[in-house]
Amino acid sequence: MEDDCRPLLGPDPTGESPSHRGSAGSLDIRTKRPFYVEPRNIVSDDPQERISAEAAILNSRVHYYSRLTGSSDTMLSPPNHVIPTAEEMYVYSPLGTAFKVPDSEQAAKNPSIVTIFAIWNTMMGTSILSIPWGIKQAGFTLGIIILIFTGLLMLYCCYIVIKSPKAIRGVDTSSWEFPDVCRFYFGKLGQWSSLVFSMVSLVGAMVVYWVLMSNFLYNTGQFIYNHAHNVSTSDSEYGTNGSDRVICPYPKTHPGRNDSMTSLCGSSSANDSSGSSFDHYWSKTSTIPLYLIILLLPLLCFRSASFFARFTFFGTISVIYLIVLVTIKASHLGFHLEFHWFGPSQFYVPEFRLFFPQLTGVLTLAFFIHNCIITLMKSNKNQENNVRDLSLAYLLVGGTYMYVGVLIFAAFPSPPLSKDCIEPNFLDNFPSSDVMVFVARVFLLFQMITVYPLLGYLVRVQIMGQLFGNHYPGFIHILVLNILIVGAGVLMSMFYPNIGSIIRFSGAICGLALVFLLPALVHMFSQREQGRLTWQSAFFHSFLIVLGVANLMAQFFM
Amino acid sequence: LPRGMSSSAMKKKVLLMGKSGSGKTSMRSIIFANYIARDTRRLGATIDVEHSHVRFLGNLVLNLWDCGGQDTFMENYFTSQRDNIFRNVEVLIYVFDVESRELEKDMHYYQSCLEAILQNSPDAKVFCLVHKMDLVQEDQRDLIFKEREEDLKRLSRPLACTCFRTSIWDETLYKAWSSIVYQLIPNVQQLETNLRNFAQIIEADEVLLFERATFLVISHYQCKEQRDAHRFEKISNIIKQFKLSCSKLAASFQSMEVRNSNFAAFIDVFTSNTYVMVIMSDPSIPSAATLINIRNARKHFEKLERVDGPKHSLHMRMR
Numbered sequence: 045m046e047d048d049c050r051p052l053l054g055p056d057p058t059g060e061s062p063s064h065r066g067s068a069g070s071l072d073i074r075t076k077r078p079f080y081v082e083p084r085n086i087v088s089d090d091p092q093e094r095i096s097a098e099a100a101i102l103n104s105r106v107h108y109y110s111r112l113t114g115s116s117d118t119m120l121s122p123p124n125h126v127i128p129t130a131e132e133m134y135v136y137s138p139l140g141t142a143f144k145v146p147d148s149e150q151a152a153k154n155p156s157i158v159t160i161f162a163i164w165n166t167m168m169g170t171s172i173l174s175i176p177w178g179i180k181q182a183g184f185t186l187g188i189i190i191l192i193f194t195g196l197l198m199l200y201c202c203y204i205v206i207k208s209p210k211a212i213r214g215v216d217t218s219s220w221e222f223p224d225v226c227r228f229y230f231g232k233l234g235q236w237s238s239l240v241f242s243m244v245s246l247v248g249a250m251v252v253y254w255v256l257m258s259n260f261l262y263n264t265g266q267f268i269y270n271h272a273h274n275v276s277t278s279d280s281e282y283g284t285n286g287s288d289r290v291i292c293p294y295p296k297t298h299p300g301r302n303d304s305m306t307s308l309c310g311s312s313s314a315n316d317s318s319g320s321s322f323d324h325y326w327s328k329t330s331t332i333p334l335y336l337i338i339l340l341l342p343l344l345c346f347r348s349a350s351f352f353a354r355f356t357f358f359g360t361i362s363v364i365y366l367i368v369l370v371t372i373k374a375s376h377l378g379f380h381l382e383f384h385w386f387g388p389s390q391f392y393v394p395e396f397r398l399f400f401p402q403l404t405g406v407l408t409l410a411f412f413i414h415n416c417i418i419t420l421m422k423s424n425k426n427q428e429n430n431v432r433d434l435s436l437a438y439l440l441v442g443g444t445y446m447y448v449g450v451l452i453f454a455a456f457p458s459p460p461l462s463k464d465c466i467e468p469n470f471l472d473n474f475p476s477s478d479v480m481v482f483v484a485r486v487f488l489l490f491q492m493i494t495v496y497p498l499l500g501y502l503v504r505v506q507i508m509g510q511l512f513g514n515h516y517p518g519f520i521h522i523l524v525l526n527i528l529i530v531g532a533g534v535l536m537s538m539f540y541p542n543i544g545s546i547i548r549f550s551g552a553i554c555g556l557a558l559v560f561l562l563p564a565l566v567h568m569f570s571q572r573e574q575g576r577l578t579w580q581s582a583f584f585h586s587f588l589i590v591l592g593v594a595n596l597m598a599q600f601f602m
Numbered sequence: 603l604p605r606g607m608s609s610s611a612m613k614k615k616v617l618l619m620g621k622s623g624s625g626k627t628s629m630r631s632i633i634f635a636n637y638i639a640r641d642t643r644r645l646g647a648t649i650d651v652e653h654s655h656v657r658f659l660g661n662l663v664l665n666l667w668d669c670g671g672q673d674t675f676m677e678n679y680f681t682s683q684r685d686n687i688f689r690n691v692e693v694l695i696y697v698f699d700v701e702s703r704e705l706e707k708d709m710h711y712y713q714s715c716l717e718a719i720l721q722n723s724p725d726a727k728v729f730c731l732v733h734k735m736d737l738v739q740e741d742q743r744d745l746i747f748k749e750r751e752e753d754l755k756r757l758s759r760p761l762a763c764t765c766f767r768t769s770i771w772d773e774t775l776y777k778a779w780s781s782i783v784y785q786l787i788p789n790v791q792q793l794e795t796n797l798r799n800f801a802q803i804i805e806a807d808e809v810l811l812f813e814r815a816t817f818l819v820i821s822h823y824q825c826k827e828q829r830d831a832h833r834f835e836k837i838s839n840i841i842k843q844f845k846l847s848c849s850k851l852a853a854s855f856q857s858m859e860v861r862n863s864n865f866a867a868f869i870d871v872f873t874s875n876t877y878v879m880v881i882m883s884d885p886s887i888p889s890a891a892t893l894i895n896i897r898n899a900r901k902h903f904e905k906l907e908r909v910d911g912p913k914h915s916l917h918m919r920m921r
Contacts (some may be wrong), residue, residue: 101773101832108839109770111846113630120628126736126771 075471102126113430153425154432162420163413163437165356168363168444169409170252170492171551175449176456177468178392178407181544182400184381188405188446195442198411201559202434203586204567205414206421221418224564229569237507241557242415246503248550249409253492253499254533255541259337260489262328266476269322270398283475284457285521291475292465304569310466335535337530340496344526347516349501355494363444364486369484370448373474374455379566381454391458401598408443408555408595411438415558448571468544500529552596560592614690618666619715620697625733625770626666629697631817633779634664635842647902657816659786659875660693684718684831691723693786697731700738700746700767713757720761728763729782736769742766755880755899756912780898787820789906794821798907801825801880804895806885807865810834810879811872817841820876837879841869859889870896873904888906 102122109120124162153411154162163372173272179187210226223242226234283291325331343352385395413420421430456463467473471488474481504525505515516522536546564585571577606845618744620626629637658664665687666688702708712730717727719726732750735743742849747767755763764785766778784790801809802824817838845855857870865883870893872878878899 097830097832100830101835102771104832104836105771108843109632112635120632120770122771123736177688193671439615 051174051597071179097469099595107450118284144324154423156429156436159420160433160437160440161422163417163439164444165360165363166416166420167411167413167437167441168359169410170488170543171406171547172258172363172366172445172448173256173469173471174406174547175410175445176452176470177466177544178403179453180463180466181397182403183395183397184383185395186397186400186448187453190400191407191442191449194404194407195411197588197591198408198414198559199435199438201563201595202414202417202438202517204257204382204563206418206430206434208563208566208570209418211574218422222415222558222562225566229566236510237557238415238562241307241511241554243503243506244550245409245412245415245558246499246506247532247552248554250496250499250529251536251552252335252546253496253531254336254530255537255543255546256329256469257340257489257492258332258537258541259472260485260492261336262326263471263485264482264489264539265326265332267482267599269326270477284460288373289478290377290457290461290473292461293467293472295465329403329538329541333534334522335528336472340492341496341526343493344500344530345519345522346497346501349498352494352498358487358491359496362484362491365484365487367444367448367482370451372480374451377455377457379454380456382460390463391461399602402548402593402602404496404543404595405552405555405599407445407551408559409547409551411441412551412555412559414563440571468542468547484593503529549599552599556592556596560588561593564588611886614662614692616662616695617687617691618664618695620733621702621711624697624699624702626697628770629731629733629768629775630664630666632775633818634658635816635846637846639890659813660782662786675863680909683763685722688715688718688722691719691726693727693729695720695729695731695782697733698750700732701752704828706838709753709757712754716761728758728761728787729778730763730765731778732765732767734769735767735774736771763846773832773835776818776838779816780820780834781787783813783816783818783820792820792906793903795823796903798823800895800899803883804880804892805882806880806892807883808879808881812841812879813836814871814875814877815903817877861885861889866892868892868896872896872900876903901910 056188106122113120175191179191181187182190195236205222208222209220214553217224220228223235223238230233230237274535283289293390334387372421382389382392383395384392387513388394416436421427421434424433451465453466456466456473465473471481476482504522507525508515508517509522512521540546569586571581618626621744623710635656661894694715696712698708698712699726716728730751732747735747735856747765749764754763764781766774766781767777768775787793796808799809802825807826808822808828810822811820812818819834819838822834841855844858848855857868859869860867863885865881866887866889867882868878868880870878879897880896882892
């Protein structure tokens, strides 16, 4: 999802070799050379040389030098400029045929469509569940306007992020990510701040995941229990009647009231009215967050997360299923839109509301990819199309969010229910007996269980790498870190499971640094170095920073 | 105090010197087939005095020294032991890193080494190796080397220094050290003439003379053009690898015969400082005949070495 986009192994923090030849650690492919085996035909006087003389003697040297050092020592390993280029390399099979070594650089290049899809896949996160709520908080019209505007703004900030390493002259920036660029311009402070704020987005995502996993696990268990015991729960919740039931878990008496307060006092009201022992042991906020610890804490302590990286396709399936689900629900429920521009009404929300910063906060996390966009763009085959492909990706993402948000909002059955009932997780507006939504919850649950350890691994690599210089300093260190992260998730799930607030706060915080402040500063500094900083550019980018700060400040006043 | 310094007048030294990190240990390891343990490079300065058992051209002992290391302990030790270090020196090989950013400092240390040589071993031969040339772009290599060579020749006066450009990733290292060895053998032209006669007598295709420790080619004779210009280095690498394998079994390499229907090759001890390799393309000649020829030639060449080489071993090493 949105944050599992760093490479699984960070750069080796202790990689200072005396040769300073850009070695990336001792386990790189250089120790596995020689690059070919000389055909040992010493019998016939074969005039046609299959291998150039230089390559033959280099091979002899590499063979010999490899005997002089330990197997993992790169001291006498041939550097890249000495090995023949890929065009001169052939692989010989013992049967006599030969084929060219595919250029490993080119093999990793993707056509544009793959890059666009990768960006879309990475950006699509759990924020998609909060978009309808965000639109509701901002008002329908204002919500759409803000979605477009925020998308464009974040696209521009992403564009200056991918431009930033190229503006640096005299240094080889081909393996740099944005924190390295910040370190170049602002020293340790820049590197640390970009890492810390990246952590905020990661840990925020992990907390949201815990809340959502508790939610989905609860609903899944509830569905299975109800099916097994043939219990009908249609009377216990306030909602519409009929086959496509939509419920309002926390009915509010005043429309437009701040929902965070109601969730505090209404947290336990929707759970158990029958007081059976099952409900006592299977409670969304009391027990399930704790059950999850047993499942997820061991997974977090795994040394390597490459196993979980295989399951990233689940995210795509989940999003596609959600889109299909939303389409079907909207077609069944029909549209219920009425335009009340500024004043409140019983069932509808005004088109322009003062709570719109909540939407901008959510969107800042929804469109966030700035910490890994450079890496994603690197594998694009035609680099000159980077800007176009990025824009297309943002268009696709924005379109998906818009589609889901508008459809849910519009299809929400307003005459019996108020639009204000739209939950920060729109799946909560459907009862646990709904089969289609049950399937969606199961998909998302499984997907989150596989992504959660991946996020934990990224947090661990960054924090341990910075603090101790080692990705795995010891089991105790890892355990303490994991307990802290899991603890935060559990506490939030039990006492403040409002994912809308968690998303908007973490989005605004990490967005301030990584979307607005640092990219704008980096851009202005690089322009100043090139002597191209105009008044308009400085004003515009300073305004971006002001917007970022305002975004964060506004979250506290809502 | 390093032992054995003044005891044997015979133990002449080859000093391999240069700044820390200029590539001396790698060079020594490659030329002399010494295994480099992983930790040696992390220790910084190489302190390698009489503990070096590398014998070179018979009785020369290779000493490796770091010049101008950051470690002040090394500096003081170096300065206080200067006379000991630079006495009885036969050859000084000074290694410069072509990528070094402190050219002034490098030249300064080089000059102080030369002063010490002038004082203690004025007859020593001086060789300068401009190393790591593979890091320079190909079209600039000649230019940069010419510049350095001029500077070094100028700085070395009144001593004469011979400069080579080297890199462990091409043939220049092997050729440079082969040239050095060639210049260290006093009667080398006579050796070459005798070698040619020997080769013609036994009807060999090619005869090579190697230095014993490094398998650097001292001289060779070939009766027709050979295809592979790099064959000397390849042979050297193969033999050195074989020697490494032998040493793992606590065995030592003495001789080898490779034969098939097209050729026969013999590698054997020749004189106290050399090995010989004879390649015969007429497989009908029995091995025994060639081996007898080699044995007879051995005696003749040893006499040559003994008579014309006062600097080298006066004691014949019977093996």
